[in-house]
Amino acid sequence: MIDFDKLWDYNHADESERKFRRVLMEVQNTADLNYISELLTQIARALGLQRKFDEAHEILDQVESNLVDTKPKTQIRYLLERGRVLNSSARQEEALPLFVEAWELGGESGEDALAVDAAHMLGIAETTPELRMDWNMLALEYAEQHPNASRWLGALYNNIGWAQVEAGNLPEALDLFERALQFRQGQGREDLIFIAKWSIAKVLRLMKQTSRALEMQQLLLTEVEQGVEPDGYVYEEIGECLYALDRRVEASPYFSKAYELLSLDQWLTSNEPDRIARLKEL
The missing domain is CATH 1.25.40 (Serine Threonine Protein Phosphatase 5, Tetratricopeptide repeat)
Structure with a gap:
C-alpha cells in the first residue's frame, strides 16, 4: 500500500487533497478498513487546512461511523483530525478533550509519534500560555525518550521557541531556534531550514540585534x-x-x-x- 503520509505538502493542502483522493480511488476496493479510514482522516485534514470545515467534518463522520471496528492507530488519527478541524474553526473547547484522548491512547498503544502529535496540539490549543508550555515540554520530553517520535523534535523546538517569545524570554527562544536549525540541517529539509533561519533572524531583531x-x-x-x-x-x-x-x-x-x-x-x-x-x- 502507498504510504500516504509521504504525499503530504502542508503548504499546498489542495494538491495534497487531490493526491489522497486519487489514492482512495485506487484502493477503495482492495484496502482494509483501517487504511481507508486513516486515508480519509488525511483528506479531512487537507480540507481543514483549506478552511473547508463542514466538508472536513462530513469526511470524519464517515470515519466515526466505523471507528469501533478499527485499530488504536486509526482511532488516534480520527481524534487528532477531528480536534484539528475544531481547533482551526475556533472551537478549542471541543478540540481539547479529543487531543487529550489521543495523547492517552497513543501512549497506551505505543503509537509514540501520534502521542507526541497530540501533546503538541495541546501545546497549541490550550487556553493559557502556562498550559501550552506544560504540554510542549511534556511532548519534548516524550519525543526525546522515544526514538519512534524523534522526528517531532524540530517542530517542538520551534513551537516552544515561539512560546518563549510570547513569554518575553528571548535568549531562551533563540537557543531553541538554533537547536531547531541544527536538527533541520540534519534532516536535510531545505524548507524547514529556511523557517528555522527566519525564526532566528526575527528573534535577533526583537533582541535589538537589528543589523x-x-x-x-x-x-x-x-x-x-x-x-x-x-x-x-x-x-x-x-x-x-x-x-x-x-x-x-x-x-x-x-x-x-x-x-x-x-x-x-x-x-x-x-x-x-x-x-x-x-x-x-x-
Missing part, C-alpha cells in the same frame, strides 16, 4: 527570489528591520510587498487584523 537580523533576512530573500514562490514573511521582516534602523523610505516597498502577499492569508486576516493593518499603513 544582524537584516543581513540574515536579506540572504533568505535571495533564496526566495531564486525560487518559485514569494514569501510575505521575509518581506515583512526586512521592512521591520529597515524601519527599526530608521531607514523608512527603504522599508516602504518591503511593507507593501508583505501586505500584498499576507493580506491573502485568511488565517492572518482573521486572527491578526492589526498586523495586516500595520503593514498596509507602513
Whole structure:
C-alpha cells in the first residue's frame, strides 16, 4: 500500500487533497478498513487546512461511523483530525478533550509519534500560555525518550521557541531556534531550514540585534527570489528591520510587498487584523 503520509505538502493542502483522493480511488476496493479510514482522516485534514470545515467534518463522520471496528492507530488519527478541524474553526473547547484522548491512547498503544502529535496540539490549543508550555515540554520530553517520535523534535523546538517569545524570554527562544536549525540541517529539509533561519533572524531583531537580523533576512530573500514562490514573511521582516534602523523610505516597498502577499492569508486576516493593518499603513 502507498504510504500516504509521504504525499503530504502542508503548504499546498489542495494538491495534497487531490493526491489522497486519487489514492482512495485506487484502493477503495482492495484496502482494509483501517487504511481507508486513516486515508480519509488525511483528506479531512487537507480540507481543514483549506478552511473547508463542514466538508472536513462530513469526511470524519464517515470515519466515526466505523471507528469501533478499527485499530488504536486509526482511532488516534480520527481524534487528532477531528480536534484539528475544531481547533482551526475556533472551537478549542471541543478540540481539547479529543487531543487529550489521543495523547492517552497513543501512549497506551505505543503509537509514540501520534502521542507526541497530540501533546503538541495541546501545546497549541490550550487556553493559557502556562498550559501550552506544560504540554510542549511534556511532548519534548516524550519525543526525546522515544526514538519512534524523534522526528517531532524540530517542530517542538520551534513551537516552544515561539512560546518563549510570547513569554518575553528571548535568549531562551533563540537557543531553541538554533537547536531547531541544527536538527533541520540534519534532516536535510531545505524548507524547514529556511523557517528555522527566519525564526532566528526575527528573534535577533526583537533582541535589538537589528543589523544582524537584516543581513540574515536579506540572504533568505535571495533564496526566495531564486525560487518559485514569494514569501510575505521575509518581506515583512526586512521592512521591520529597515524601519527599526530608521531607514523608512527603504522599508516602504518591503511593507507593501508583505501586505500584498499576507493580506491573502485568511488565517492572518482573521486572527491578526492589526498586523495586516500595520503593514498596509507602513
